[in-house]
């Protein structure tokens with residue numbers, strides 16, 4: 435059995451547990467090749483968030499989508515309606531699993547994010563090391579920095 439890298443759960447009809455192979459098997463129309471087209475500094479291939487949600491089927495009561503990175507305890511919760519068509523789940527680089535230095539094994543990307551802490555769909559919501567996508571009625575856990583100061587601290591090595 436192949437290793438599951440992403441769980442999708444919460445307010446959904448069909449909770450999912452996906453491996454690299456599961457994501458690679460999504461049809462071509464649901465794949466997003468070469469995310470450097472959206473972000474020159476970011477690399478890899480993904481699938482659309484929409485394709486993942488079509489399988490999980492959020493209930494009509496789900497209004498927020500929360501991205502959880504257990505690895506460094508970072509979380510972002512964003513309105514489902516706004517992110518639905520904007521999200522990419524990046525999982526592959528050069529045919530192999532996305533490396534940690536690119537935010538792998540799974541990195542979330544918003545196609546056209548706002549500058550950090552200026553909007554709910556901001557650069558900070560491009561969560562690295564995502565292992566769980568949770569759908570909820572109302573906003574979930576969000577640890578994104580809210581001020582320039584907090585932001586600077588987060589980015590210090």
Ligand SMILES: Nc1nc2c(c(=O)[nH]1)N[C@H]1C(S)=C(S)[C@@H](COP(=O)(O)O)O[C@H]1N2
Pocket residue numbers: 476503506508550557558559560561562563564579588
């Ligand atoms: N897991 C995790 N994801 C994260 C962060 C983090 O600290 N941990 N920082 C966020 C912030 S504040 C920003 S601005 C972007 C930076 O992405 P980059 O390092 O690819 O430029 O990643 C976001 N994703």
Ligand SMILES: [Mo]
Pocket residue numbers: 550551557558585
């Ligand atoms: Mo950020």
